[in-house]
Amino acid sequence: MTNDTPNRILGLLLVLPALAVIVLLFVVPLASSVVGAFRVNGGFGFGNFIKSYELYTSDIIFTVVIVSLSTLLIGIFSIAIGGYLVLGENPRAVAILRWLYRWPLFIPFIVVGQVLRTFLAKNGLMNNILIEVGLITPLQATSFLDWRGIVIAFVWKQTPFVALLVSGAMAALDRSTIEAARNLGASRLRILIEIVVPQVATTLMVGLVLSFVTMMSVLSVPLMINAQSPTMITADIAFRINAYGDYGVANALGLISLVASGCVGWFYLRQTLRERA
């Protein structure tokens, strides 16, 4: 190409405004949150982390356990859904499942919080139906609005997203190995675990890592379903700022959630690099 240099400059000029928005309104505040976590009374130190550790250790553990458990369940359910969509033998059942599973995909977290808050309450529709059907007695009805409610909300909202990615990857697989295994008499469960899942592992991991990061920073679900202690770090960050204007501890907690997400991302990258090597 003869007009390569002006072309490049034009390209950069076209991209620059959008890039500037990301850098100024995301990368800079992200950096200032990292710096702010170490800022104590004009100087720098670990004071904010010591305070976070003293006040919020149980919440930090609670957050990591809840998000990890949700990620695990999302993985299992999306493999099950994707697997049935690819290996299911009845076209009608497959079509019904394909129509069903996607509904929560675009429902915002705040709406999921409100929906499950009323559904899972002690006198919510779930317990009412179980009582009417006779599965439990009114005395056995318990509220699910604690850590279980948060896990249910996360799994309910994120499973369709990961299942959509995973089923797309599964549909793109070469069917001949599946048919060959089927002809040799392998069960569908075995085909799913030994042939299909290993081939879509990368897509599955991308979906799960993205879900993990998303769940780490959702504020509305813990606020609406369970704001009492122990709660998630996000609710603590909002509380530190609204009640005390304490940006130091808020940023320290933010950095902790960042590190947790970073660990998951690093684990994923190491895994993919090892596979490519």
Next chain:
Amino acid sequence: MTTIAASRPAFSLDLWWIPRSIALGLVAFIIFGPLTNLFLWAVTERWYFPHALPLEYGFSYWGRVFSPRGTAMESLTNSILVAFLTVALAMALAVPAGYALARLRLPLRALIMLTFLIPQAFPNLPVYVNIARLFYQFGLNGTVAGVVLVHVTHGLVYAVWIATAAFASIDRELEEAARSIGASPLRTFRDVTLPLAAPGLLASAIFVFLESLDEFTGSYFVGAPDVNTMPLLLYTASAGGNYQIASITAVLLLLPSVGFMLVIERFLKSDVLSKVGH
């Protein structure tokens, strides 16, 4: 697959429908049970323990939400205003960027693509906290402009990535044909490239619109209490125990999202989808 199913005797196929219907029924209950509960709350006048269903149905709360001087109407107009401004700004940034990323030679192209992914790859909450602090110094906190800027930052990922895929899926020869019969580059873009990319660009605009409409955390730190959006109204109504207002707001937020989910495949054709991220 069909041959296996067809070779089976009919009665065994019927028996398989028992576990199948139980499993599918369970999935349907898990998905539609909570949604049914929401719609019930939206049309409830009175409902308290231990009644399994509402005691009285009606639309009086809808009247309250849509009354011209209610706070709900203000949040509704705010949300729609913010969403439209967000789409306008995000698309003004994303269309040139997407075209450049798809068509022009760029140094560090992969790095630029990844940069737009950053807001998805890091937890947003610590960032919003610090943006709120930054905006406070510039007087942007509690303004529509401030909320729009936060929403644009988050929406740009979808806008840029889908716009890039939309431009990349267009056959280059059509543009070259227009150029060879004497059209200027700008005219080629306006009359050939842009109309062909329109469905994909529309899809990315809808994505940005929904993201803005549903965004809670950024609006909570930057907008509240001066710029009230619908998610903020939902949160305050629900925290105040007003489940009817909260559920009506949730239904209003739900309808565009579910509507888009049902039609997304018409806008995002597989030729565009296969180019996403390339």
